[in-house]
Amino acid sequence: MTKTITLAHGNGGEENNELIEKIFYKNFKNDILDKSEDAAVIEDGKLAFTTDSFTVSPLFFNGGDIGKLAVCGTCNDLAMMGAKPKYMTCSVIIEEGFSTRDLEKIVKSMKEELAINDAIVVSGDTKVVPKGAVDKLFINTTAIGEIHYKGISASAIKEGMSILVSRDIGAHGAAIFAAREGMELQSNLKTDCASLYPQVKALIDSGIQIVALRDATRGGVSAVLNEWAKSSDVCIEIVEETIPVQEEVRGICEMLGFEALDLANEGTFVLCVPKEYEEKALEVLQKTHLSSCIIASVTLQYKAKVLLNSSWGTKRFLDLPTGELLPRIC
Amino acid sequence: MAKLELKNLYDDFRDGATIEAYSKIIARDAKKLEKPINIMEVCGGHTHTIMKFGLPQLLPKNVNFIHGPGCPVCIMPKERIDHAYVLSMQENVILVTLGDMIKVPGSNGSLQDARAKGADVRFVYSPMECIKIATQNKDKTVIFFAIGFETTTPMTAVLVEQVIKQKISNILFHINHVTVPEVMVELIDSRDVHVDSYNNQIDAFLGPSHVSVISGSKIYDKFPKDYGRPVVVTGFEPVDAMQGISMIIKQFIEKRCELEVQYKRVVNHEGNLKAQALINTYFEKTSLFRWRGLGNVPDSGLSLRKEYAVYDAEVRYKGVLPIAEIEDHKLCICGDILRGMAKPKECTIFGTACKPTTPIGSCMVSSEGACAAYYKYGNLI
Numbered sequence: 071m072t073k074t075i076t077l078a079h080g081n082g083g084e085e086n087n088e089l090i091e092k093i094f095y096k097n098f099k100n101d102i103l104d105k106s107e108d109a110a111v112i113e114d115g116k117l118a119f120t121t122d123s124f125t126v127s128p129l130f131f132n133g134g135d136i137g138k139l140a141v142c143g144t145c146n147d148l149a150m151m152g153a154k155p156k157y158m159t160c161s162v163i164i165e166e167g168f169s170t171r172d173l174e175k176i177v178k179s180m181k182e183e184l185a186i187n188d189a190i191v192v193s194g195d196t197k198v199v200p201k202g203a204v205d206k207l208f209i210n211t212t213a214i215g216e217i218h219y220k221g222i223s224a225s226a227i228k229e230g231m232s233i234l235v236s237r238d239i240g241a242h243g244a245a246i247f248a249a250r251e252g253m254e255l256q257s258n259l260k261t262d263c264a265s266l267y268p269q270v271k272a273l274i275d276s277g278i279q280i281v282a283l284r285d286a287t288r289g290g291v292s293a294v295l296n297e298w299a300k301s302s303d304v305c306i307e308i309v310e311e312t313i314p315v316q317e318e319v320r321g322i323c324e325m326l327g328f329e330a331l332d333l334a335n336e337g338t339f340v341l342c343v344p345k346e347y348e349e350k351a352l353e354v355l356q357k358t359h360l361s362s363c364i365i366a367s368v369t370l371q372y373k374a375k376v377l378l379n380s381s382w383g384t385k386r387f388l389d390l391p392t393g394e395l396l397p398r399i400c
Numbered sequence: 401m402a403k404l405e406l407k408n409l410y411d412d413f414r415d416g417a418t419i420e421a422y423s424k425i426i427a428r429d430a431k432k433l434e435k436p437i438n439i440m441e442v443c444g445g446h447t448h449t450i451m452k453f454g455l456p457q458l459l460p461k462n463v464n465f466i467h468g469p470g471c472p473v474c475i476m477p478k479e480r481i482d483h484a485y486v487l488s489m490q491e492n493v494i495l496v497t498l499g500d501m502i503k504v505p506g507s508n509g510s511l512q513d514a515r516a517k518g519a520d521v522r523f524v525y526s527p528m529e530c531i532k533i534a535t536q537n538k539d540k541t542v543i544f545f546a547i548g549f550e551t552t553t554p555m556t557a558v559l560v561e562q563v564i565k566q567k568i569s570n571i572l573f574h575i576n577h578v579t580v581p582e583v584m585v586e587l588i589d590s591r592d593v594h595v596d597s598y599n600n601q602i603d604a605f606l607g608p609s610h611v612s613v614i615s616g617s618k619i620y621d622k623f624p625k626d627y628g629r630p631v632v633v634t635g636f637e638p639v640d641a642m643q644g645i646s647m648i649i650k651q652f653i654e655k656r657c658e659l660e661v662q663y664k665r666v667v668n669h670e671g672n673l674k675a676q677a678l679i680n681t682y683f684e685k686t687s688l689f690r691w692r693g694l695g696n697v698p699d700s701g702l703s704l705r706k707e708y709a710v711y712d713a714e715v716r717y718k719g720v721l722p723i724a725e726i727e728d729h730k731l732c733i734c735g736d737i738l739r740g741m742a743k744p745k746e747c748t749i750f751g752t753a754c755k756p757t758t759p760i761g762s763c764m765v766s767s768e769g770a771c772a773a774y775y776k777y778g779n780l781i
Contacts, residue, residue: 076516078503084757311416321406326525327499327767381416382423382638384454386777396499397525398768399472400445400551400610 084390086288107224108147108284115220118153120144121212129172129206131249133241133260134336136209137176141183142265142336144211146285149267150339152219152274155187161195163208176207186265189213219274222283227302231281232348233366236269236339237262237359238314239291243333244322247395259318264337269358273341278351282342285335289391292331294340295366295376296390307377308366308388316361327398332391342368413637414453422642423458429646432653436462438601438740439648440587442580443549443608444471444768445636451777453638455645463649466602466740467763467770469583469694472548472576473500474762474769477692478726480576481506484545486720487574487713488519494537495521496530497545498552500766505759507726527552527559534571543713545574550611553577553683553702554675560682560704563711572713575703578689580611581619582700587739588627601740604648606641607633609663616671617661624657635663682708690725692762693734732761737770744774751775 071092078085095103102110109120124140134142145155160180164173184190242261266285273280282302284294291313299306315323315330323330343351348364355362371377376388412418441447447467450456456465469475485506488495495511502511502523515521520540522533527544534542546556556577563571588600607620612633620631630651634644644662651658661667682705689701704712714721728734731749736742744750744763754760756772763771 072513074513074516076512078512078757317405317407324406324410380454382419382458384457386452386454389776396502396523399498399500399548 080288108150109153109215111151111217116217118148118151118215118217119213120147121210122147123208123210125205125208126246127205128249129176131261132245132258134263135176135179136207137178137180138183138263139336140209140211141180141187141189142263143287144213145183145187145189145215146266146337146339148213148215149265149270150222150283150285151215151217152222152270152280152283153215153217154271155189155213155215155267157192158184158189158211158213159193159195160191161197161210163197163199163204165204165206166198166201168206173207176209183265187267189215218271219280222280224282224284224298224301226281227298227304227342227368228281229304229368229370230345231342231368232345232364233295233306233368234341234343234348234351234355234362234364235286235291235314236266236341236355236362237337238316238319238361239286239335239338240315240319240323240330240333241338242336243290243328243395244319244330246334247326247328248322255322257318257322259316259322262335262337266337266339269339269355272354272357273351276350276354278347278354279344280341281344283339285337285339287336288334290330290332290334291338291340292329292376292388292391295388298340298342299376300374302368303373305369305371305373305375305377306366307369307371307379310378311381312363312365314361314363314365325397328395331388332395410637413635413639415639418639419453419458419642422639422646426458426463426642426646426649427460429649429653430460430463433462433649434652436464437603437649437652438464438466439604439606439645440466440468440602440740441606441641442468442470442584443611444468444474444766444770445608445610446606446634446641447471447770447773448768449636449638449641451773453641454777455638455641458642459645463645467737467773468605469587469691469738470549470580470608471763471766471768472552472578473504473766475578475691475693476501476504476547476576476762477690478506478728479690479722479724481510482508482726483574483714483721484511485509485514486722487543487545487717488514488521489517490541490717490720492540493520494533494540494542495519495545496524496527496533496542497521498525498527498547499523501545501547504765527555528562530559530571531562531566531568534568538570541570541572543572543574545576547576549578549580549608550614551608553679554614554672557675557678557682560708560711561678564708571711572716573704573711574713575683577683577702578691578700579702580608580615581622583691583694583697584623585627586694586697586700588629599739599741602629604629604651605631606644606648607631609633609635609640609667612661612663612667612671614672614675617659617667617669618671620659624659628657630657631659633659633661633663633667635665681705693728693732693738695735728762729760734761734763734771737763744771747771
């Protein structure tokens with residue numbers, strides 16, 4: 071570990087994992103935490119439980135705001151364990167001088183998103199701190215959900231299975247980057263920020279066997295696939311051409327030197343199903359997003375690795391994103 | 401007029417069938433080569449393309465790449481990174497630089513570490529952002545830590561021009577711009593008595609196209625003429641790179657040694673004369689610039705002209721900036737890698753002590769450095 075924490079420790083990639091393992095897991099160690107899933111499974115597999123804090127700049131962005139994000143993010147962690155979000159707590163830390171009207175706008179969008187999940191806020195807390203102690207507004211949400219589909223796990227993936235993404239990838243990361251101060255990029259890009267429980271419910275209701283499920287937040291699809299390949303000791307082979315990426319996202323990636331696979335999403339998940347369910351799963355997912363796609367298959371060629379196959383016959387490994395995402399120089 | 405979409409700028413240049421077709425042409429032509437050839441792609445952007453798209457997997461065994469020194473972040477010696485670090489720690493200073501630069505470790509840490517300790521360090525995509533930052537922070541001094549080759553120099557020159565024209569008093573410059581042809585000469589014909597450049601393995605150069613958009617292809621005239629090395633100025637998409645390689649091979653089998661331009665859609669012989677004039681107005685050559693991994697290279701750096709010294713952070717903060725040169729780690733072989741005498745995997749600390757998260761040598765620093773590209777993409781080759 072480095073002597074001080076840098077922004078790279080919060081990127082969802084390698085440094086982030088190191089921080090969590092060497093400081094938090096080491097001290098909090100227990101069997102439930104060790105599973106390191108999106109949400110903890112408790113009470114003999116009946117309930118899922120998770121928490122997340124939200125800091126984002128700007129607070130309002132094309133396609134959402136920090137409030138929508140705070141509800142989606144936490145409810146999505148539950149949905150990824152096959153759980154229906156039910157009860158949520160909400161605590162906010164507000165910087166002195168923050169606009170009351172903006173706060174109300176943010177809380178209203180939390181309300182709308184809670185309705186989509188059919189969940190309620192049952193407890194909360196507010197703190198106001200002096201100017202400069204936080205950047206405008208931080209929100210923490212914690213939620214509990216009822217597990218409706220058991221056995222979803224990052225370590226149950228086997229040779230021959232198929233991997234799908236629920237929609238085109240990287241929209242959130244690209245939209246936030248374009249809106250950042252200093253970028254001066256104009257685009258119509260909207261973040262993908264959305265609650266995923268309705269789609270997960272549709273998959274469960276149509277009788278599809280779900281092996282693994284994960285929303286591709288920080289670290290993007292790369293981070294999810296790398297974690298799956300390691301947890302299940304398999305090789306995940308992506309056909310590069312099939313990865314759905316919007317033109318504007320690709321444009322931003324080309325310009326700044328990013329890979330869409332590394333960009334964060336807030337309403338996109340990766341799904342692993344046995345091959346016989348791939349067509350059915352695709353059909354269900356495409357009802358919400360036509361861009362949903364089968365992107366990879368599971369083999370044993372290079373265990374614990376993610377392999378990217380190009381259309382001209384070359385291959386390379388896809389690594390975990392490392393460091394803070396920075397635009398290239400020239 | 402048909403609407404030009406963003407994807408038109410790259411899609412066709414990544415077409416699988418075209419890449420495969422070039423791979424076949426190269427395989428056919430390479431059979432006629434009398435001996436194996438080593439092509440140096442000077443620019444880190446090319447290294448990145450070559451590794452990201454897996455191009456070595458498509459080439460015959462007698463065509464090799466040597467990865468050159470064209471990555472502005474990688475070649476920055478530690479003492480200059482220390483300058484950035486020290487400047488960022490000065491009271492009431494906002495240090496502004498480009499992308500990757502904030503990750504590079506100096507002897508006290510990187511700019512990222514400085515930021516974690518409270519320094520105001522910002523990265524921008526366009527140097528012109530400095531004006532906005534300076535206007536919003538009138539009580540602070542904005543120091544632009546300028547890096548890059550001929551491609552980014554004009555942007556810094558425009559900023560200098562605007563700072564003077566608009567009489568902005570709180571922007572200073574720390575100039576680290578370097579030039580491509582001088583370091584190419586160093587690699588094949590070093591004037592340093594300690595360097596045995598006769599052992600360099602470079603047979604031909606793939607010239608970076610974006611440098612020539614500014615400087616024209618004329619900057620490479622001397623390489624075929626005086627040094628017997630063909631140069632093909634080449635674009636950055638995989639189809640460009642494959643065509644560039646094919647053009648070099650054709651020169652060898654036809655026994656030609658010329659300067660050619662693959663990237664004709666943008667590059668001409670003279671380049672952007674306006675940008676060149678702007679650079680000459682504000683910058684002059686420094687007699688020596690120390691490159692990380694390569695040492696002092698004559699005439700390869702730029703600095704602000706004497707008459708603009710009031711804008712020079714190196715002058716203004718002279719008292720606090722460290723001057724001692726800092727050598728690289730003894731086990732690091734970046735110098736040999738840059739001269740084509742070794743590949744990253746021959747280094748004993750590659751991927752073990754030296755990784756992108758904890759780089760020891762210059763080539764591991766930015767994603768465009770040879771070692772970093774091998775680490776990220778090359779583990780199948």
